[in-house]
Amino acid sequence: MSQNISSFVRHGKKIVAIGRNYAEHIKELSNTAPKEPFFFLKPTTSYLPSGGRVELPRGIICHHEVELGLVIGKGGRDISQAHVAEHIAGYALAVDLTARNLQDQVKSKGLPWSAAKGFDTFTPIGPFIPKSLIDDPHDLKLWLKVNGAFKQNGTTSDMIFRIPRLIEHISSIMALEEGDLVLTGTPSGVGPLVAGDQVECGLSALSFGVVDREGGYQFQALG
Numbered sequence: 013m014s015q016n017i018s019s020f021v022r023h024g025k026k027i028v029a030i031g032r033n034y035a036e037h038i039k040e041l042s043n044t045a046p047k048e049p050f051f052f053l054k055p056t057t058s059y060l061p062s063g064g065r066v067e068l069p070r071g072i073i074c075h076h077e078v079e080l081g082l083v084i085g086k087g088g089r090d091i092s093q094a095h096v097a098e099h100i101a102g103y104a105l106a107v108d109l110t111a112r113n114l115q116d117q118v119k120s121k122g123l124p125w126s127a128a129k130g131f132d133t134f135t136p137i138g139p140f141i142p143k144s145l146i147d148d149p150h151d152l153k154l155w156l157k158v159n160g161a162f163k164q165n166g167t168t169s170d171m172i173f174r175i176p177r178l179i180e181h182i183s184s185i186m187a188l189e190e191g192d193l194v195l196t197g198t199p200s201g202v203g204p205l206v207a208g209d210q211v212e213c214g215l216s217a218l219s220f221g222v223v224d225r226e227g228g229y230q231f232q233a234l235g
Contacts, residue, residue, distance in 0.1 A: 018140040028186075032050055075204055078106075080105065082149075084101065085102070100179075102141050107220075108134075121234065168196070
């Protein structure tokens, strides 16, 4: 394992984000529960270090989703559940931001929704936490406040698919590499952010502001 794994934000090649892994979140968005882990990819260019500012594209309704991230320390494919622990270097608190109106629009037309997840600054990320500091990753509180008010307040014990199953499934499809980040899903309470909001998240220290983006993409309803 590289001694530089704490710099995964700079050197990791991909973000693998698990969707629909908390029952109450599935209900709040009226989605269907998956029969096996479901994931999508986010670009590493979407990382935003703690203390930064999320840039909201014009016309976008942006929702917050706080998540536990797994930092891969040893790459591999077809990783069995029994050997998952040796592939995880540690953890990081993250927020998977979603352009909800863009996502809803393209989903309704059967189109991909990578853009809805992949805007620059759409993955605020906290510092690396070595796995030696986490006794049980399935017994952690995940919370998010907007302007001091709790919006999300859940526990990783409510995951539908636990970490060994997630890593087994992902690595059966694509190889995981050192520095990759796996986002494990979000508890209920997701909601919108607007320019001027200040967001704080719990597990480790992570905070960021929200501003309107100057230039770039502008949302328009498809005809």
